[in-house]
Amino acid sequence: MALTTTSYAILSLLAVRPWTTYELKQQMDRSLRAMWPRAGSVLYDEPKKLVQHGLAVSRAEFTGRRRSTVYEITEAGRQTLREWLDVPGAGPVLEFEGLLKVAFADHGDLDQLRANIARIRVEAEIRMAAVADRMAEFEQTGGPYPDRLPVIALSARFLREQNELLLRWAQWAEQETAHWTGTTPQTGARVPPDAFSDSV
Structure with missing residues (x-):
């Protein structure tokens, strides 16, 4: 094997x-x-x-x-x-069922879309709280393996920023869809003005 x-x-x-x-x-x-x-x-x-x-x-x-x-x-x-x-590692692969449901929300209704975005936001908040607890533990005690803390800090920072991104996105998506009356252009969905811009 x-x-x-x-x-x-x-x-x-x-x-x-x-x-x-x-x-x-x-x-x-x-x-x-x-x-x-x-x-x-x-x-x-x-x-x-x-x-x-x-x-x-x-x-x-x-x-x-x-x-x-x-x-x-x-x-x-x-x-x-x-x-x-020593062998280069593969890049990230996203597996995200909630985002898949958002991507095809035009086949459902607005309540479903908003509920899915809200669930993503709640999950992001839970993850943020867990990461904050872990970061506090590392800062205060060094965690269970303080000798490994320098390399742990590198991946921990990435995971914290990933969760921050997820929360920012969910909050943005909730704000954008708050004004929609449906999930298609015909029923009241609108392209957010900054959706395809590289400005943050």
Whole structure:
């Protein structure tokens, strides 16, 4: 089985420290979901694949009678990770169902369009609050891995600005559609004057 970007994401986490599969899932949710979202079931398979490739080792640990599998990176895994970091990464790919619904809102009604934009705004506000909490944690305590803070800051800043953009867009879209009476030019939709301009 070939390694995927998800394999390398897990390998990157193992380079930080050993994890149980449960801890890996938690850490993926905490630190990687915003830039590399994957289903939990995939995350339970990937460490096993790394072991098969000799990039990680696993061992059983017990808490009472509860058995956990702990995964740890090998030297071959660290070398493979360094080689992967040398290969140019693919650019962003947007997967955004709410925006898809906005893009085809002319096949529905104005209430649906406004509701979809409002949901996007609320989601952006929730994300902004979560990012603000995380940023405060990093600033006050350095987070759980203060030695990694310089590189964490680079991606954290991107995610904060991405959420700020999403919120600005949703607020702008709500203002623009507040004056519409429909979702097509015939029913009262209008092209916003600054929609295609590069001025902000």
